[in-house]
Amino acid sequence: MLTIHGVPLSVHTRKAIVTAILKKIDYTFEVVIPVMPGNPPANWGTLSPTGLIPVMQDGDFTLADSTAICLYLERKQPAPPILPADIRDYARVLWFDAYAGGTIFRDVVDPLFAQTIVGPNIRDVPTDKAVVNDVLTNVQPKILGYLEQQSTGNFLVGDAMTLADIAITSNFIVYQYLGFEIDAARYPNLAKYLRGIVATAPFQKTLPDERPFVDQMGLQRDFLSLD
Ligand SMILES: N[C@@H](CCC(=O)N[C@@H](CS)C(=O)NCC(=O)O)C(=O)O
Structure with a gap:
């Protein structure tokens, strides 16, 4: 096991x-x-x-x-695959996974989590609002703008869920737990795409297990409609 x-x-x-x-x-x-x-x-x-x-x-x-x-x-367990067979689709999935971990997490989600949860709630260090504002104002628009262009369909690559969707969406679940929202008027494709991936069976199966931790940390979960 x-x-x-x-x-x-x-x-x-x-x-x-x-x-x-x-x-x-x-x-x-x-x-x-x-x-x-x-x-x-x-x-x-x-x-x-x-x-x-x-x-x-x-x-x-x-x-x-x-x-x-x-x-x-x-x-x-090769089926169902999270990496497509097509060489370019395969490479694009690896790109989105790298972008999720190396850019979205490192430059947006992790600093926001550190400033709003780890600092004030665990390390007794107050939120540095300048860091939060810098992420929201200077860092995030380029990332969300790029993803808005890329998320015109149900999946980022091909016609089934891949590692790209899992990695990108996982970042934005935590982003929204922290109380930050994807502005659906400004990023309509991205907002719709993320809602669609969150609604898939694998995400719906695991999200309820997160609830005790979400509640314990005082995070937002309304956007998931977990009840
Ligand atoms: N490249 C690593 C990154 C893992 C990572 O950053 N994990 C975070 C949680 S999402 C962590 O362990 N944070 C605790 C810490 O920074 O001490 C991976 O993909 O597993």
């Missing part, structure tokens, strides 16, 4: 969970919250060389990094 270590509401943990659900791979879940002092287990440094979540264990095989985990699951 496969084990996923992480927090269900984390951007990168959700990528691994949704991929496992999509592929009907059974897994158990171990909660690890790296930002919570004293939380990670004693052997965490061995399981996660970076200290970050998620980590997956499949028997005696341990693997960190959400993309590596998703690609492992793709080989373990």
Whole structure:
């Protein structure tokens, strides 16, 4: 049985969970919250060389990094695929996954999470509003503008859900948990696209499991219609 270590509401943990659900791979879940002092287990440094979540264990095989985990699951259970067969579509999916982790998460979601949740609620450091304003005013418009051009259909690449949709949407779920909204008047394609991916069965199956953590952290969840 496969084990996923992480927090269900984390951007990168959700990528691994949704991929496992999509592929009907059974897994158990171990909660690890790296930002919570004293939380990670004693052997965490061995399981996660970076200290970050998620980590997956499949028997005696341990693997960190959400993309590596998703690609492992793709080989373990090829159907349904999260990577298209077509060479260009395949490459574009890898591009969107890299953009999700390297740009959307690093430049928008992570700083907003750090400023609005980790700082004030866990580290006792007040929100630096200048950082939040910089993200919202200077960083995010270029990213949302690009995604608005790319999200004209139900899926970012091809005609089925891929790693691209899982990685991009997972970021915007956390973004909205934090109380930030995608302006549907300014970004109508993106807003509609994200609603559609959130409504798919794998996301709908895992999102209720996030609720206890969402409630505990005082996050927003109205946009998900989880009730
Ligand atoms: N490249 C890594 C990034 C993982 C990552 O940044 N995880 C975040 C949660 S979404 C984390 O562990 N944050 C805790 C910390 O920064 O201490 C992956 O894709 O798994």
